[in-house]
Amino acid sequence: MSSVVYGADYTKKCRLQAQQLARGNTYYLEYRVICRDEHLIWVADFGKKGFDENGRDVLYSFITDITERKEREVQSQRTNREVERLRHEQERERLAENHALRAAVAAAYICTLKVNLTRDTYTYFLNERQYYAHKPTGAYTQLIQELVDRSLPEQRAEVQEALCLTKVLQRFTIGETEVYLEIQYKALDEGYHWISVL
Numbered sequence: 001m002s003s004v005v006y007g008a009d010y011t012k013k014c015r016l017q018a019q020q021l022a023r024g025n026t027y028y029l030e031y032r033v034i035c036r037d038e039h040l041i042w043v044a045d046f047g048k049k050g051f052d053e054n055g056r057d058v059l060y061s062f063i064t065d066i067t068e069r070k071e072r073e074v075q076s077q078r079t080n081r082e083v084e085r086l087r088h089e090q091e092r093e094r095l096a097e098n099h100a101l102r103a104a105v106a107a108a109y110i111c112t113l114k115v116n117l118t119r120d121t122y123t124y125f126l127n128e129r130q131y132y133a134h135k136p137t138g139a140y141t142q143l144i145q146e147l148v149d150r151s152l153p154e155q156r157a158e159v160q161e162a163l164c165l166t167k168v169l170q171r172f173t174i175g176e177t178e179v180y181l182e183i184q185y186k187a188l189d190e191g192y193h194w195i196s197v198l
Contacts, residue, residue, distance in 0.1 A: 006032035006040055017047070025049040030066065042070040115140055117169050141165050147197075150186040159183055163197070 005013055009031040020027035029045040047061040115122045122143055124136045134143060144163045151159045161167065162181045171179070184192040 004033050006034055008032075013045075021047075021049065030070075041065055041067045117165055117172075120165060147183075147185070152184045152186075152192060155183050 013029055013031045016029055017027050020029075025048060027045075027047045029047075030042060031045065032040045033043050035041060042065070044064045044066045045061060046063075047059055050058050050060050052058045111124055113122050113124055117140065120140050122138060122140045124134070134146060144160070144165070147163065148156050148159045159181065162179060168179060179197070181197040183195060183197065185195045187193050
């Protein structure tokens with residue numbers, strides 16, 4: 001048998017066969033064998049302990065060619081590896097695009113927020129702290145109250161109306177896609193600066 005089983009598989013075949021037979025009366029193995037023309041094929045080997053007509057222990061073995069199935073498995077593994085490689089590549093490209101987008105946004109805007117209105121939360125992506133001192137994360141309603149408090153007194157009602165959480169949710173629900181507001185904001189230098197909120 002050792003002359004038929006492919007050398008690299010022989011030791012493993014013998015070890016697994018012995019382990020399985022130690023636990024029960026059957027075994028199942030897959031390994032490569034060398035054909036007469038010296039090409040390799042994959043086989044499935046199912047064996048079972050038994051007795052011959054004289055009551056002596058024998059081992060029945062049923063071997064089937066599974067080369068085509070193995071080749072399909074190998075091709076499937078290659079395809080999966082290629083899909084995974086492409087996925088990682090796309091993820092790297094997406095991250096690079098995000099970095100480029102953030103750099104462009106940083107050049108154009110003082111700060112950019114990610115807001116979750118249903119959870120009443122926000123997170124700063126970028127923040128110019130020389131003039132603005134809001135927390136990097138927190139409750140959206142608290143942030144808007146701070147914005148109202150730092151607006152010109154005559155603009156506070158307009159800011160509250162435009163950026164109120166429930167009002168913004170209502171506007172988005174009926175199909176609006178953005179909120180735009182220009183206000184004078186009292187910055188850390190105690191001066192009022194015109195800012196646009198989009």
